[in-house]
Amino acid sequence: KAGVTQTPRYLIKTRGQQVTLSCSPISGHRSVSWYQQTPGQGLQFLFEYFSETQRNKGNFPGRFSGRQFSNSRSEMNVSTLELGDSALYLCASSDQGTGKETQYFGPGTRLLVL
Amino acid sequence: KNQVEQSPQSLIILEGKNCTLQCNYTVSPFSNLRWYKQDTGRGPVSLTIMTFSENTKSNGRYTATLDADTKQSSLHITASQLSDSASYICVVRTNFGNEKLTFGTGTRLTIIP
Numbered sequence A: 001k002a003g004v005t006q007t008p009r010y011l012i013k014t015r016g017q018q019v020t021l022s023c024s025p026i027s028g029h030r031s032v033s034w035y036q037q038t039p040g041q042g043l044q045f046l047f048e049y050f051s052e053t054q055r056n057k058g059n060f061p062g063r064f065s066g067r068q069f070s071n072s073r074s075e076m077n078v079s080t081l082e083l084g085d086s087a088l089y090l091c092a093s094s095d096q097g098t099g100k101e102t103q104y105f106g107p108g109t110r111l112l113v114l
Numbered sequence B: 001k002n003q004v005e006q007s008p009q010s011l012i013i014l015e016g017k018n019c020t021l022q023c024n025y026t027v028s029p030f031s032n033l034r035w036y037k038q039d040t041g042r043g044p045v046s047l048t049i050m051t052f053s054e055n056t057k058s059n060g061r062y063t064a065t066l067d068a069d070t071k072q073s074s075l076h077i078t079a080s081q082l083s084d085s086a087s088y089i090c091v092v093r094t095n096f097g098n099e100k101l102t103f104g105t106g107t108r109l110t111i112i113p
Helices: none
Strands: A005-007 A010-013 A019-024 A031-038 A042-050 A053-057 A064-068 A074-078 A087-094 A109-113 B004-007 B010-014 B019-025 B032-038 B045-051 B056-059 B062-067 B072-077 B086-093 B101-103 B107-112
Touching: A005 A087, A010 A019, A019 A087, A019 A109, A031 A074, A042 A064, A042 B086, A042 B101, A053 A064, A074 A087, B004 B086, B010 B019, B019 B032, B019 B086, B019 B107, B032 B062, B032 B072, B045 B056, B045 B062, B045 B072, B072 B086
Parallel strands: A010 A109, B010 B107
Antiparallel strands: A005 A019, A019 A074, A031 A042, A031 A087, A042 A053, A064 A074, A087 A109, B004 B019, B019 B072, B032 B045, B032 B086, B056 B062, B062 B072, B086 B101, B086 B107
């Protein structure tokens, strides 16, 4: 099976712009989670989607949003970008999202906000 | 507040030596604990998942231990190889509340020849 794929791999934006990141989970996986990783804060949970529904959400402002499509592919959107949004954004998929199974991470999208 | 603390922050050892990484947590109620390996520029890869009743779990040269009473876990790497150079992240899960996963900030391990 192909692994989790994320596009684009690298992105440069300026403050105030918006960005959309894409994640394709492993075939058959229905749970997709998004994380932000920065050197100072480490990994932080953004949100989780399961069968097109947001199941959990972390403590991020409303500028961060996401959605999941019927084929389990997911997108994450950040509006009105700030310098502090520069980070590696990771997507992870699992079969049922029960928390007891392995999550498989994609390579990430590295976002730089200037 | 749920927290996961890892030590040391960074570690440098010679190839072939063993090492142990520590993870202390205050997450409650506890569901499971995971160790991930993250190579530079790549996403994390799961090494082990341990539940409350599991004390030890191995994955090749990686052995994780869990003491749920003291809320401590360790990851022992045996006969280190250059490819073990990576960040190792401890993640603790609870089934309560919105933020179910609490991440440690990781230990940066460097293996030198």
